[in-house]
Amino acid sequence: MDSLTPDLTPVTWLIRISEVFADLSGDIVKGLGGEIAKKLGSEYYLIQIRDPAAIRESDASCYLRWNLPVEHAWPCNPENMEGFVEKAAQAMFRKFADRDPQALFIGQLDPSAPNRYYKTLASNLRGRTLQLFSPEIAAFKDVEAQDSRRATLFCLVGKEGLFCGMQSPRNSNGYYPGGTKFISQNAPDTISRAGAKIAEALHYLRMYRPKLKKGARWLELGASPGGMTAELLDRGYKVTAIDRAPLDKRLDGKPDLAFAMMDVSAFKPNASMTYDAILCDMNGDARESISQVVRLSKNLEQGGLVIFTLKTPRVTAFLEMNELYQFAMDAAAAAGLGRIASTHLTYNRHEFTLFFESPPPV
Ligand SMILES: C[S@@+](CC[C@H](N)C(=O)[O-])C[C@H]1O[C@@H](n2cnc3c(N)ncnc32)[C@H](O)[C@@H]1O
Structure with a gap:
């Protein structure tokens, strides 16, 4: 322990690191100032950590899909x-009724499991536990309706x-036990x-900001296909999309879409062309991409x-x-x-999603 690390008793935390970063899990947990106690399933890790603030504030935070303080654990094989x-x-x-959670949500540690045993178990367990808790908690069904700053009882x-x-x-770091809503790519x-x-990303953002209203104007960089x-x-939404490559034909003639097939660096909107949001999914040099966003x-x-x-x-x-991450954060901060x-x-x-906002009106 270095002299700056608070001398606290380690606590147990459950963190989720996507499989793409499994090779880096040791570095990531070290970056949090913690130690891996056990790997659970393909993406979860039980860790011991002295300063839980590091979960949200360290260089390694952006690798974490989700996290939870483990305040109650029952290591066992539920099937037996x-x-x-x-x-x-x-x-x-x-353990938790007196602490007044706003809601209770239960998920499975291995969401990709081929059989439905733990999905059904999670659902049955939630049903039975809610019979014991207050009617308000039992009535809470819409996951996105949670107050993102109020404590929920999560269970895996x-x-x-x-x-x-x-x-x-x-x-x-997510409304659901384990992360964000499952959205099919197919x-x-x-x-x-x-x-x-x-x-x-828009579902995730609901934890921080209200939805942009219909008619909001987006500038999209690297839009193809x-x-x-x-x-x-x-x-x-209304979209101005820029890409060197064409858009899919199915987008032809969309009234709320303006498309310019060009290099983003050549796009020079005049001061009267303003946007409510910028979305950038450009590939290539990330330093160049963030400088275009700036x-x-x-x-x-x-x-x-x-x-x-x-x-x-x-x-x-x-x-x-x-x-690279720090470069992007610094470039954004320098631009206000x-x-x-x-x-x-x-x-x-092998990418992260970063969300920023320009200063609000004073
Ligand atoms: C990952 S793809 C974008 C996928 C897209 N977001 C979608 O939803 O289908 C990255 C795109 O960035 C574009 N791109 C990268 N650098 C660019 C630049 N300097 N100017 C214009 N387009 C660029 C590429 O042509 C490519 O189509």
Whole structure:
């Protein structure tokens, strides 16, 4: 321990790191100042950590899909445990009822499991536990209706047992136990798989900001073939899309879409062309991409939103990845863009999704 690390008793935390970063999990947990105690399923890790603030504030935070303080654990194989649901429900009630969680949500530790055993178990356990809790909690069904700053009782179950704790969705980094809403990338007629990424990003953002109103104007950089464009148009937004490559034919003639086939660096909107949001999913050099966003952020309305995919495809080392991340954060800050959040979403491969906003009106 260095002299700056607070001398606190370690606590147990459950963190989720996507499989794409499994090789970096040791570096990531070290970056949080913690130690891995056990890996659970393919993406979860039980860690011991002295300073939980690091979960949200360290260089390694952006690698975490989700996290939870483990305030109650029952390591066991539920399949072999007689009366698991009843015992687990009673224990959760005893432990958490007095702490007044706003809601209770239970998920499975391995969402990709081929059989539905733990999905059904999670649902049965939630049903039984809610019979014990207050009617208000039992009535809470819409996951996105949670107050993102109020503590929810989250619980995960799997073949390694049951792990639960109370934390706000914002601090856990997602409304759902384990992260964000599952959005299929294979919807019929989808133009590109990237569409699901912006759908998930907009769902995630609800923890921080109200939805942009219909008619909001988006500037989209690196739009081809147009999966994200289609999602924005579906939500009633107006989109100015820029790409060197063409958009999918299915977007031809969309009344709320203006497309310019050109290099983003050559796009020079005059001062009267303003936008409520900028979305950038350009591939290529991430430093160049963020500098284009910074340049075009002068055309953002006050309080305007930026969603930026920080792509790191050829960067594999932890420190190099952090340097790139820091470069993007510094460039945005120098342009007066405030950080809302940075995360790794379901469909992010070697990339992060960064959210910023321009200063609000005074
Ligand atoms: C990952 S794809 C975007 C996928 C898109 N968001 C979708 O939903 O289908 C990246 C795009 O960035 C574009 N791009 C990269 N650098 C660019 C630049 N300097 N100017 C214009 N387009 C650029 C590429 O042509 C490519 O189409």
